[in-house]
Amino acid sequence: MNLRTLIIEDNPADAELIQRLLKKAFGPVDSIVVANASELIKQIELFQPDIFISDNSLPRFSAAEALELVKEHAPHIPFILVTGTVSEEFAAEVIKSGADDYILKDRMARLPAAMEAAMLKRKAQREKEAYVQLLQQSQENLKTIFENTSEGFVLLDADLRVKKFNSRAGELLRLYIQKEMEVGQSILELTEESRRDSFAAVLHRVKQGEFVEYDRPVPAPSREDGWMHFFFNPVIQDNTVTGICITARDVTVSKRAELQLQQSAEENRALAGRVSAILNTLPANIALLDENGLIIDVNECWKKFAQQNGFKGMNYGIGENYLSVSEQAGMTDPESEAGSIARGIAGVLNGSLQEFVTEYACDSLQEKRWFRMIVTPLSEQLYRGAVVMHIDISEIKRLEQERLDGKMNEQNRIGRAMLKAQEKERTAIGIELHDNVNQILVGTNLLLSHAKGRPTDLSDLLTQSINNIQQAIRENRKIAHEFVAPDLETERLTDQLQMLFENMLRAAGIHVIIEKRDLDETLLDSDRKFNMYRIAQEQCTNILKYADATTVTIKLCSKEGFFRMSIADNGKGMNTGQTAKGIGLKNIRHRTALFNGTAEIRTGPGEGFELRIELPLVG
Known part of the structure; x- marks a missing residue:
């Protein structure tokens, strides 16, 4: 990137002279010329120059005013004054006001070297300020950590006297020893008398350059006894141990939890042995899944079934994701049996189902087989997941099918017999209607037809009777047609x-x-x-x-x-x-x-x- 120079000058010839000089010394240079305060402030923000070069005598804007604006808006950017003959008092005043250097116009050849020196000086100042600020921040951070950590820190000098300690160390001492710690006090004075010799032996080892770490129970007069973890490390300067740093942490809660866990582990191992014996005697294929559907254990019946059915894989499927296998089997048809099983297992694992039960066919080469699958969640707080059981119900299914077939055959036989009886009855009714009732009606029709030749007052009655009888005949034939098979x-x-x-x-x-x-x-x-x-x-x-x-x-x-x-x-x-x-x-x-x-x-x-x-x- 080219050197960016902001020139404060109202004389174009002088400005051009400076630009030529800079180009000759530094190669391509980006420069902007301003002649008043507003333009200077504007270009400080927009141009962001690397250095300022200002004429001393400006008609409406002095170099002193320009220097004040630079100190306000760009305090870390070098400022060099270009002027005519001046007194030593003036030069000293300029430097004292904040200018990095001044160049006499009859010695302009010195300008590039003065610029390089000024920029190096300002860069060094910025780096120093950043380092000081970083150091201060680091010290503040260390102090904050030192005072707010959950661990107690005590720094001893070579004579085993307290050199520095944090508030947590004082708090722990008051809690367990009921003593107050002070700078300059011997650490052995703060130790229980019964432990003073053994503690002095530990400190002696650390002074020899050894790191020591241990847990120990500590009595607490005001509450239940606790446990403390101590870590001692030597403070070494120039290959010499100049002190000891003691770190103390209250581990009562974790220690009690550890002891309870050990006791619980022993109880769980005994329980697991009993449960394993029970599960291995059950006539069901049983697998234990974790909360993600991963098979973490199986019983002996599961292993035996896998062997009998040519299972190929590692460790009878332990370590495989049972849920993923079910989901993949149901991908082609989500409504299939495999898809239903995958949804059921997922429902039990995510808690939306209290139990999932289904029955499915799993035929071998030799026989038809049926299984009942039961998936139940694990109720223990220490474990999350599910138990999957596959129970062989083939014999039950065969007996049910035999009873169902027998019942259906019997119902079909009875139904067919009933239908035949009904049809015979309908046929008989149809024959009766046709051979008896219809013949009577036909005879009546003939008689009434002969009556038409008799007294004339019977004519209308006879005609109507004939029509009614003919209609009865048609209806009778229709009924007979419907009833006769x-x-x-x-x-x-x-x-x-x-x-x-x-x-x-x-x-x-x-x-x-x-x-x-x-x-x-x-x-x-x-x-x-x-x-x-x-x-x-x-x-x-x-x-x-x-x-x-x-x-x-x-x-x-x-x-x-x-x-x-x-x-x-x-x-x-x-x-x-x-x-x-x-x-x-x-x-x-x-x-x-x-x-x-x-x-x-x-x-x-x-x-x-x-x-x-x-x-x-x-x-």
Whole structure:
């Protein structure tokens, strides 16, 4: 960086002369020329010069005024006066006022050397002031630390007399010895008489240049006895021990805690042995996690299970993060079983869950297996984390499944028997209505028809009777058609469904579309066909009652081991909460459950209604 020079001069020729001289001596120089007080103050702030060079005689601004402004605004920057012939008294006064030097105009060649000397002098002054200030601050810091530390400090001279001590040392002495410490006093006078000889021996070792450190119990007449830690180090100057520095710290609290910890550790070791014996006899895989999910210990059952299942890794997983492993397993699908387990473990560790319990499948090559996982937080104050237990419930699951299968088979058998009985009853009713009631009505119709040729006053009555009887016949046939089950042993399901949709939907003016893709009826037994027919009949009734539809699409297929039937209308639809309460839907689901099938509904207000049936195929 170029030398920055601020020249105070009103004569441009003199200013240019100074600039040429500086350039010749220092190379490129940044300089600014000012001629009044306001410009001087402004450039001190903006230009930040390295040195001031001022003419002595300015018409409206004297060198003395310039020097005062420099001392006020830039006291550490050198100031050199350039003047004509002056007396020695004037020169002395200038230097005394604060100028670093003065140069006579007929000796300007001396200016560069005077500038270098002035800047070196000012730099040395600044460094000295900074050092003095730093030294003062350091002394103040040391004094503050010395007086405010929690440790007591005592400095002894070579004769073992107190040379200096801090307030904490006096406080500890009053607390345990009940004596006052004074400068010049022998440290042995402040020691209990019973310990004076041993203490003198310690001080003698330190005077030989040895460092000594120990803890000892100290009686306290005014309170419970305590413990003190002492550290003695020699003060060495010119390879000679000139004194001793004693550091004393009250360690009563930490010492008691240490003793309690030792006692607690012994108790915990005994307890850990008992707990370990219990955990190793439990028929469950148990791992202990720390608060971050890290496995810190496992029981013997865990290790045995790992060995039997080809575990590969170090120390049965101890040291691995169980939570991270669970989270990674559930990353592809957070709603999966692994994702649920990761959230459960995290919930117990962060305290949002008091316990997490789940059951999961873990099959081996030889058998199907089920486990119950229980995660509970550690309740001890010294430890934070969780205990993870995996209990094998495969046998329980197998027994439950066997009972469930038996119960379901029995319910299915009873349900099928009930349905067959109901259908037989309906068939009987239909035959009875058709063969008996309807024949009687037909006979009555014939008799009344013959009566038309008799007295004329009976004509209107006979005509109306004939109309009523004909209506009764139509209604009777309709009832018989609904109650009599179709013969699906010999007839095709698609044909019967075609007739059903013709009679119920097309007759009501609804457009019907039937799609039969990949349908093989030979894969359906008569029971399945019959129940599909009844489900279709039930849904047609629902459409006529509630849908207000103009088009119904029916899709039938049998592939991938399942029979599927979809009945969809373009009606007004309904809320899914309402569909769950319908008796018709309950009947449909009951019929599909008899064959381990499912019934699914897709609907919404203004979105139509679709019923999807799926049944496993025979064999």
